[in-house]
Amino acid sequence: MRPQSDSLSQADALRDVGGTILLVGAGKMGSALLEGWLALGLAPDRLAVIEPHPSSDVSALAERGLHLNPPPRPDHEIMALVIAVKPQIAPQVMPTLVPFVGAATAVVSIMAGRTLHFLDAAMPNTPASIGRGITVAVPNARMSAAQRTLVNALLSAVGRVEWIEDEALMDPVTALSGSGPAYVFLLAETMARAGCAAGLPSALAEVLARTTVAGSGELLHCSPLDSATLRQNVTSPGGTTAAALDVLMAGNGMQELMTEAIAAAARRSRELAG
Numbered sequence: 001m002r003p004q005s006d007s008l009s010q011a012d013a014l015r016d017v018g019g020t021i022l023l024v025g026a027g028k029m030g031s032a033l034l035e036g037w038l039a040l041g042l043a044p045d046r047l048a049v050i051e052p053h054p055s056s057d058v059s060a061l062a063e064r065g066l067h068l069n070p071p072p073r074p075d076h077e078i079m080a081l082v083i084a085v086k087p088q089i090a091p092q093v094m095p096t097l098v099p100f101v102g103a104a105t106a107v108v109s110i111m112a113g114r115t116l117h118f119l120d121a122a123m124p125n126t127p128a129s130i131g132r133g134i135t136v137a138v139p140n141a142r143m144s145a146a147q148r149t150l151v152n153a154l155l156s157a158v159g160r161v162e163w164i165e166d167e168a169l170m171d172p173v174t175a176l177s178g179s180g181p182a183y184v185f186l187l188a189e190t191m192a193r194a195g196c197a198a199g200l201p202s203a204l205a206e207v208l209a210r211t212t213v214a215g216s217g218e219l220l221h222c223s224p225l226d227s228a229t230l231r232q233n234v235t236s237p238g239g240t241t242a243a244a245l246d247v248l249m250a251g252n253g254m255q256e257l258m259t260e261a262i263a264a265a266a267r268r269s270r271e272l273a274g
Contacts, residue, residue, distance in 0.1 A: 013153035014042045019079035020067070021154065022100055023095065026051040026058050029110055029158075030084035034058070036157025048078075050097075072099035080106045080150055087111040087272055094122035106147040108154065112174050113272025114141050136162045136173045147204055171273075175265035183261070188213040 001173030014021075014037065021037065023030055026049050037047065038061075054068060058145045064066040070076070076099050085093050090111055101107060109119055116138070124268055137147060137155060148163075164173075188209045195205030220227060236243045248254045 003133070010040055010153040010156045013149055014040055016165055019068055019077035019104070020046055020048050022048045022050065022078045022081045023084060024050045024081065025084035025086075025095060026054060027084065027086075030054065031058070032158050033082065033110075035085065037154065038148075040157055069132075075191070077102060078105045080108060080147075082108045082110070084153060087114050090114055091122070092119070104147075106143065108151055111169075112178055113269045115170075115273050117154050118273070120164075134178065136164055136169045136170070138164050138170060171266040171269040172262065174269045175262040177266045179262075183258070184213060243250075249266075 021042070023034055026034060030049075030051075032165075034047070034049065038044065043065065044061050045067075047061075048067035048070050049061075050069055051058060052069075054062075058066070058068065066157065081100055083090070083093075083095060083097070107119060120140070139151075143151075152161050164170075188233070191209035192202070192205040193210070195208060196202050220230060223230060225233070231245075235245060
């Protein structure tokens with residue numbers, strides 16, 4: 001859980017910035033960012049969204065002042081342009097965004113596999129841009145300290161932000177963190193199926209798997225201990241947990257499978273980048 005002071009500082013950073021925040025793409029991740037900005041106190045009339053198929057929630061925000069699918073206007077300064085479309089349609093979308101970018105605009109991409117080079121090629125006059133994984137960001141050389149503060153506040157609306165300087169790390173970052181929630185959901189799914197195979201009713205197995213994964217994740221989030229220590233703390237020598245871990249930690253077990261899975265995801269991220 002983030003300290004309250006961190007949330008307050010991010011909210012202050014957003015409120016102190018003039019101009020408009022433009023979100024391009026209001027799917028799952030884009031909508032999560034939008035909800036986070038509103039939760040931090042950013043007024044709807046400070047926000048604009050380009051989304052050809054807006055949800056009812058986004059459409060409702062338009063009645064509260066949000067600018068939905070606005071045309072570019074010379075008197076409408078865009079302080080940050082956040083691109084949250086699917087990477088496959090980016091080549092078609094990017095040229096339409098060029099008129100929205102001004103001298104002070106920070107361009108933020110949360111598209112998997114799209115590099116800073118791609119952003120610069122698509123928007124050659126962009127003064128500052130940033131490529132971002134789920135919690136890791138890498139700036140280009142033209143991003144100012146003020147723009148970095150703004151981008152950090154925007155991305156912090158959905159969690160912790162880490163910064164790196166080497167963009168090549170974004171492929172394994174995407175593989176581990178960006179794709180990671182699916183691995184955790186699969187863990188819960190396979191635990192529930194294994195519980196059924198052991199004789200549990202399916203509904204009970206689903207509840208037990210879901211609450212176990214959620215509770216363990218919350219402990220991992222809140223505890224200062226590393227994951228290996230937490231695992232050791234709940235494993236009694238010769239007990240039931242140790243018996244299960246002997247299987248999961250065997251030579252062809254979870255570590256080998258996860259290593260192969262993350263390598264495959266990182267490889268696909270590089271392929272998407274071209």
